[in-house]
Amino acid sequence: MVEYKNRQELILEISNRAKLFIEEFKDIDEKNKDKLIDGVDKTPTQMIAYQLGWMNLILDWEKQEQQGYTVITPTPDYKWNNLGGLYESFYKEYEGYTLKELCSMFIKKEQQIIDLINSYTDSELFQQGGRKWSSSTPSNWPIWKWIHINTVAPFKSFRTKIRKWKRLQQ
Structure with a gap:
């Protein structure tokens, strides 16, 4: 897996991959x-x-922790062995929006992630245990890795999927 030298490198990679x-x-x-x-x-x-x-x-995990709650990842309703159900809940939540609206929401959410990254100290972001929620699974990842796995990595893999979708639907 990629490693980042600093927060600016992580933010730049998120921004570049999100835009593409x-x-x-x-x-x-x-x-x-x-x-x-x-x-x-x-x-x-x-x-x-x-x-x-x-x-x-x-963003919700961070908000819950800041409010003093114990964060259950991925959610209280879905466990790590039921990610398919979690994904279905995502699809249902956003099914009524236009592509333009979804793209606009995506851009706003990307900025919120960048703002979140900028709110952390370097040790919180890059060392294990920066937040309780980031240490809540056996993987015990630092925050940057959680963010990478849920932004940069799928932005790249899903870009390949959408390009394939466009090619096949013609």
Whole structure:
């Protein structure tokens, strides 16, 4: 897995990958946003919903911890062995929005993640145990890794998926 020298490097990678990912949706016709194509496991709407869902979770985990709550990851309703159910909840939450609205939400959420990164000290961000929520699984990842796994990594893999979706739907 990639390692970052500092927060600026992490933020730059998130920004660059997010921009490349979200640009892929600009030429998709609204009437096709929920179209499932053989060979691609998600619709365009589902791809953005997945990203929004995970970014929201990270922001929510931090908010809960700041308010003094014990954070249950990924959520009190979904355990790590039921991520499929969690993803379905993301899709349901965002199913009524247009692609334009989803893209706008994505850009705002990306900025909130960047603001969150900037709120941490270097030790909180890059060392294990920076937050209780980041240490709540056996992996005991530092915060940066949670953010990377739920932003940069899927922005790259889902960009490949949306490009394949666009190629196959023509």
